Amino acid sequence: MIQLYSVPGAWGLPSVSPFCTKLETWLRLAQLRFEVKPASMSAAPKGKIPYIKLEDGTLMGDSQLIIEHLTQRYGVQLDTWLGPAQQAQSQVVRRMLEEGTYWCLVHERWDTEAGFAAYTPVFLKMLPPVIGSLILGQIRRDVRSSLKAQGTGRHKPEEIAGILRADVAAVADLIGDRLYFHGDQPSSVDATIYAMLSGLASFPVPGAGSAELAKHPNVVAYLERVRKKAWPEEG
Numbered sequence: 181m182i183q184l185y186s187v188p189g190a191w192g193l194p195s196v197s198p199f200c201t202k203l204e205t206w207l208r209l210a211q212l213r214f215e216v217k218p219a220s221m222s223a224a225p226k227g228k229i230p231y232i233k234l235e236d237g238t239l240m241g242d243s244q245l246i247i248e249h250l251t252q253r254y255g256v257q258l259d260t261w262l263g264p265a266q267q268a269q270s271q272v273v274r275r276m277l278e279e280g281t282y283w284c285l286v287h288e289r290w291d292t293e294a295g296f297a298a299y300t301p302v303f304l305k306m307l308p309p310v311i312g313s314l315i316l317g318q319i320r321r322d323v324r325s326s327l328k329a330q331g332t333g334r335h336k337p338e339e340i341a342g343i344l345r346a347d348v349a350a351v352a353d354l355i356g357d358r359l360y361f362h363g364d365q366p367s368s369v370d371a372t373i374y375a376m377l378s379g380l381a382s383f384p385v386p387g388a389g390s391a392e393l394a395k396h397p398n399v400v401a402y403l404e405r406v407r408k409k410a411w412p413e414e415g
């Protein structure tokens with residue numbers, strides 16, 4: 181069976197890591213058999229989570245490369261009904277959320293004092309006792325330098341808020357009144373949209389992303405729909 185290496189969830193999310201949530205959501209939508217194991221950064225083939233172990237023991241990193249590999253390997257049909265324009269939209273929306281919006285989410289959790297205060301007790305549970313807070317301080321410094329290197333960390337808070345509002349509103353307009361991003365059935369991009377937007381919506385500190393989401397009942401209903409589709413046992 182596929183083993184998914186992930187970190188635990190909080191605030192109703194399967195994992196606090198949006199990319200782990202994405203991959204778990206996708207595995208569930210694809211109806212592949214897998215089990216979730218605790219991730220170790222030192223074992224991660226690309227030094228990031230999630231990663232998986234295939235049935236033959238091979239480790240693979242990067243949620244998207246994993247999805248593409250598993251789609252081929254197991255003949256997953258999630259995206260076979262999409263035409264070229266729909267596939268292109270998936271690519272664009274996925275890249276926006278994963279390479280842009282994601283960093284705004286990281287800013288809210290790690291770079292604002294209120295966000296970090298809310299995230300600290302959740303993250304400390306994943307770290308060893310006593311030295312956990314020292315490690316957390318180092319992780320925060322690393323995350324902040326990644327935010328600077330990526331660029332989002334160079335913006336003013338109100339500029340990041342503007343980016344978040346525009347990203348969320350764009351996805352909301354594209355979803356419109358459809359059940360899933362492309363129509364009546366889910367496709368792979370729904371895993372990314374669910375992961376990134378529910379990561380914003382569930383965070384207990386009010387932020388521009390969650391405020392914008394609340395203005396789009398179609399997206400709120402969509403997120404609940406994807407969750408129920410992927411986790412039908414939770415009702």
Ligand SMILES: N[C@@H](CCC(=O)N[C@@H](CS)C(=O)NCC(=O)O)C(=O)O
Pocket residue numbers: 197198199200227228229230241242243244
């Ligand atoms: N492109 C990667 C991104 C994964 C990623 O950024 N994961 C974050 C957690 S949500 C991580 O491992 N960060 C640790 C680090 O960058 O050192 C994927 O799709 O899996």
